[in-house]
Amino acid sequence: MTDFADIDPDVLGLDVSEWVNSDPIDAASLRGQVVMVETFQMLCPGCIEHGLPTARRVHNALSNQGVRVLGLHTVFEHHKVQDADALRVFVAEYRFPFPIGIDRPVPGRAIPSTMDRYQLQGTPSTLVADRAGRIRSISFGQVDEIKLAALLGRVLAEPAPEG
Amino acid sequence: MTDFADIDPDVLGLDVSEWVNSDPIDAASLRGQVVMVETFQMLCPGCIEHGLPTARRVHNALSNQGVRVLGLHTVFEHHKVQDADALRVFVAEYRFPFPIGIDRPVPGRAIPSTMDRYQLQGTPSTLVADRAGRIRSISFGQVDEIKLAALLGRVLAEPAPEG
Amino acid sequence: MTDFADIDPDVLGLDVSEWVNSDPIDAASLRGQVVMVETFQMLCPGCIEHGLPTARRVHNALSNQGVRVLGLHTVFEHHKVQDADALRVFVAEYRFPFPIGIDRPVPGRAIPSTMDRYQLQGTPSTLVADRAGRIRSISFGQVDEIKLAALLGRVLAEPAPEG
Amino acid sequence: MTDFADIDPDVLGLDVSEWVNSDPIDAASLRGQVVMVETFQMLCPGCIEHGLPTARRVHNALSNQGVRVLGLHTVFEHHKVQDADALRVFVAEYRFPFPIGIDRPVPGRAIPSTMDRYQLQGTPSTLVADRAGRIRSISFGQVDEIKLAALLGRVLAEPAPEG
Numbered sequence: 001m002t003d004f005a006d007i008d009p010d011v012l013g014l015d016v017s018e019w020v021n022s023d024p025i026d027a028a029s030l031r032g033q034v035v036m037v038e039t040f041q042m043l044c045p046g047c048i049e050h051g052l053p054t055a056r057r058v059h060n061a062l063s064n065q066g067v068r069v070l071g072l073h074t075v076f077e078h079h080k081v082q083d084a085d086a087l088r089v090f091v092a093e094y095r096f097p098f099p100i101g102i103d104r105p106v107p108g109r110a111i112p113s114t115m116d117r118y119q120l121q122g123t124p125s126t127l128v129a130d131r132a133g134r135i136r137s138i139s140f141g142q143v144d145e146i147k148l149a150a151l152l153g154r155v156l157a158e159p160a161p162e163g
Numbered sequence: 164m165t166d167f168a169d170i171d172p173d174v175l176g177l178d179v180s181e182w183v184n185s186d187p188i189d190a191a192s193l194r195g196q197v198v199m200v201e202t203f204q205m206l207c208p209g210c211i212e213h214g215l216p217t218a219r220r221v222h223n224a225l226s227n228q229g230v231r232v233l234g235l236h237t238v239f240e241h242h243k244v245q246d247a248d249a250l251r252v253f254v255a256e257y258r259f260p261f262p263i264g265i266d267r268p269v270p271g272r273a274i275p276s277t278m279d280r281y282q283l284q285g286t287p288s289t290l291v292a293d294r295a296g297r298i299r300s301i302s303f304g305q306v307d308e309i310k311l312a313a314l315l316g317r318v319l320a321e322p323a324p325e326g
Numbered sequence: 327m328t329d330f331a332d333i334d335p336d337v338l339g340l341d342v343s344e345w346v347n348s349d350p351i352d353a354a355s356l357r358g359q360v361v362m363v364e365t366f367q368m369l370c371p372g373c374i375e376h377g378l379p380t381a382r383r384v385h386n387a388l389s390n391q392g393v394r395v396l397g398l399h400t401v402f403e404h405h406k407v408q409d410a411d412a413l414r415v416f417v418a419e420y421r422f423p424f425p426i427g428i429d430r431p432v433p434g435r436a437i438p439s440t441m442d443r444y445q446l447q448g449t450p451s452t453l454v455a456d457r458a459g460r461i462r463s464i465s466f467g468q469v470d471e472i473k474l475a476a477l478l479g480r481v482l483a484e485p486a487p488e489g
Numbered sequence: 490m491t492d493f494a495d496i497d498p499d500v501l502g503l504d505v506s507e508w509v510n511s512d513p514i515d516a517a518s519l520r521g522q523v524v525m526v527e528t529f530q531m532l533c534p535g536c537i538e539h540g541l542p543t544a545r546r547v548h549n550a551l552s553n554q555g556v557r558v559l560g561l562h563t564v565f566e567h568h569k570v571q572d573a574d575a576l577r578v579f580v581a582e583y584r585f586p587f588p589i590g591i592d593r594p595v596p597g598r599a600i601p602s603t604m605d606r607y608q609l610q611g612t613p614s615t616l617v618a619d620r621a622g623r624i625r626s627i628s629f630g631q632v633d634e635i636k637l638a639a640l641l642g643r644v645l646a647e648p649a650p651e652g
Contacts, residue, residue: 043575043582048537061309078578086532086570093532146224146312153316206412206419211374241415249369249407256369387635472550475635479642 012037012129014072015113016101018084021091025070025099030133032160034067034152037127039074039103039115042082042090044123050142051124052096058149059098067152071100074115074123079105128152132161175200175292177235178276179264181247184254188233188262193296195323197230197315200290202237202266202278205245205253207286213305214287215259221312222261230315234263237278237286242268291315294323338363338455340398341439342427344410347417351396351425356459358486360393360478363453365400365429365441368408368416370449376468377450378422384475385424393478397426400441400449405431454478458487501526501618503561504602505590507573510580514559514588519622521649523556523641526616528563528592528604531571531579533612539631540613541585547638548587556641560589563604563612568594617641621650 012035019025038055040047052071059069075082084102091100103112118127121140128137128151137151175198182188201218203210215234222232238245247265254263266275281290284303291300291314300314338361345351364381366373378397385395401408410428417426429438444453447466454463454477463477501524508514527544529536541560548558564571573591580589592601607616610629617626617640626640 043578045583057309061307062313065313067313081570081572081575081578083570086575089532089567089570094534144224145309146220149309149312150225150228150230150316150319153313153318154320155316156313157317157320206415208420244407244409244412244415246407249412252369252404252407257371383635387633388639391639393639470550472546472634472638475638476551476554476556476642476645479639479644480646481642482639483643483646 010135011133012127012135013114013117014070014101015104015117016072017104018102020073020084020088020100020102021096022099025101030068030129032131034131034155035070035127035129035133036067036148036152037070037072037129039072039120039123039125039127041075041077041123042073042087043078046142047124051126052094054126054143054145054148056097057145058152062149062152062156063098066156069098071096071098072103072114073100074103074112074120074125075105076111076115076122079110128155130155130158173298174296175290175298176277176280177233177264178267178280179235180267182262182264183236183247183251184259185262188264193231193292195294197294197318198233198290198292198296199230199311199315200233200235200292202235202283202286202288202290204238204240204286205236205250206241209305210287214289215257217289217306217308217311219260220308221315225312225315225319226261229319232261234259234261235266235277236263237266237275237283237288238268239274239278239285242273291318293318293321336461337459338453338461339440339443340396340427341430341443342398343430344428346399346410346414346426346428347422348425351427356394356455358457360457360481361396361453361455361459362393362474362478363396363398363455365398365446365449365451365453367401367403367449368399368413369404372468373450377452378420380452380469380471380474382423383471384478388475388478388482389424392482395424397422397424398429398440399426400429400438400446400451401431402437402441402448405436454481456481456484499624500622501616501624502603502606502622503559503590504593504606505561506593508588508590509562509573509577510585511588514590519557519618521620523620523644524559524616524618524622525556525637525641526559526561526618528561528609528612528614528616530564530566530612531562531576532567535631536613540615541583543615543632543634543637545586546634547641551638551641551645552587555645558587560585560587561592561603562589563592563601563609563614564594565600565604565611568599617644619644619647 036058038051040051055069073087103114105112118138125140126143127135130136136155199221201214203214218232236250266277268275281301288303289306293299299318362384364377366377381395399413429440431438444464451466452469453461456462462481525547527540529540544558562576592603594601607627614629615632616624619625625644
């Protein structure tokens with residue numbers, strides 16, 4: 001997304017170096033949608049067991065109600081073995097039904113760009129943004145799916161901003 | 164609840180002959196709340212495996228956000244072995260954290276009063292009513308918890324009716 | 327089974343007043359078989375959630391290898407609402423694929439005959455007997471299915487007694 | 490293991506290029522033990538979801554009864570991103586409690602040595618060998634844990650070979 005550095009930290013902005021299994025997702029295309037971003041690392045057990053399955057279930061249940069689910073590979077450790085080539089195999093094997101992007105690496109730093117911007121504590125972390133792009137929730141670790149879905153329902157009920 | 168027969172079928176009204184594990188729930192006390200009613204039979208396998216665990220999880224996740232979960236024992240078969248004495252043991256053994264009422268039997272009919280009013284197809288059935296008491300969803304069988312919770316979230320986002 | 331009172335407590339002997347979903351199981355018919363007895367009460371949550379599903383999985387996996395799974399309704403509390411009529415409905419609803427018997431009530435006592443003989447601590451309890459009828463294991467509560475199945479495999483490997 | 494090429498294909502022999510999280514396992518040290526080998530690839534969803542959790546549960550339940558559980562990384566696809574460095578991270582993240590070896594790559598071939606020897610169909614595959622080292626079972630895909638554990642119990646009941 002362009003002009004990422006200027007984006008308000010309370011507003012959703014994903015600094016993605018590559019979309020692995022979809023065409024590039026344009027920031028403008030997310031306007032007016034409720035967005036859930038599941039951040040993960042492909043070799044993080046909690047992501048495999050909890051975070052990504054939850055993202056899949058939310059996608060399956062709510063994508064036709066206006067929730068846009070995105071995955072974001074926020075590699076902050078073991079960079080060499082969790083590179084783009086490895087991620088492509090991982091994504092192909094698991095057949096995720098939602099777009100997965102790579103959080104842009106920052107030269108000289110372990111933590112990638114988007115992870116740093118939202119000060120994520122680790123993986124998995126789950127972000128929810130409303131139709132205006134405002135971050136409404138960031139949670140770290142296993143989430144209660146019912147609480148997450150209720151939040152998504154609340155945000156879905158809000159009108160899209162004019163413009 | 165009083166005047167049950169006059170209640171609009173699109174409005175929540177529970178015809179309860181006895182509340183098993185709580186003081187009587189007054190219709191007026193539900194005004195302004197989002198209400199989820201889990202109807203079940205104590206010897207229905209799908210209720211034990213899916214319906215009642217979902218109700219428990221919704222209660223645990225959303226009761227402090229304003230969702231009121233109620234159980235309703237809608238016995239339409241095997242009446243003798245699913246009577247009030249049996250239900251009391253069942254409820255005590257399972258330690259449900261939400262109130263459970265008995266759908267009022269109708270003399271000469273298998274189907275009890277509330278079940279008949281809402282034309283429920285069987286058990287488990289799950290009803291959601293908004294703050295104005297309007298029925299917003301009735302589903303039969305195993306529900307998708309994420310869809311259910313998203314609906315509850317949507318309805319929670321609506322203002323309470325004036326009055 | 328006849329002459330129950332004379333049976334060695336280390337030997338399997340079930341004092342069954344009625345078989346609910348099968349012809350009577352004769353003691354002699356169990357000779358030479360490995361037998362697993364799942365004792366339960368129909369309103370015991372741990373039995374519904376753990377004990378009976380384990381028994382069903384063992385039956386499905388090992389009945390054709392020579393493991394005979396039996397259920398035994400050992401009612402020691404709430405007798406009135408867990409009587410034979412209630413059990414028959416329960417068994418019909420859950421469609422158990424193995425025979426279920428009723429542990430014989432003892433007049434004036436809460437604990438039924440077989441439960442008393444083996445000094446079971448509660449429900450669910452799981453008994454394993456070898457081909458000679460000797461009790462090899464009695465466990466109370468949720469069992470580790472892998473340990474249980476390994477024991478059954480060990481006992482299956484033993485020759486049937488002569489005679 | 491030495492002299493792998495000469496080993497009878499009905500006898501357990503693992504051609505391991507490196508043990509990732511343990512000292513090398515010597516073939517002689519397995520004599521007299523029941524051995525279960527879980528073959529997997531670190532990016533194989535069925536291995537993560539079924540095969541490796543089953544291996545962990547068997548290890549936890551039966552290692553003190555004489556079952557030796559080993560993992561074997563049989564990479565036959567995506568070799569570059571499932572190399573030894575990647576496996577080491579994977580094994581460290583998942584904290585497997587049993588030794589994990591790398592099936593020796595064969596120059597110019599996709600399928601590694603041990604996988605080829607036993608003509609494994611894919612991953613996960615589960616091998617069981619008895620105390621004499623004879624292969625008793627090879628299964629591909631999700632296994633029934635109760636059947637697997639019963640087989641292990643049967644084999645545990647057999648005496649160790651003399652010698």
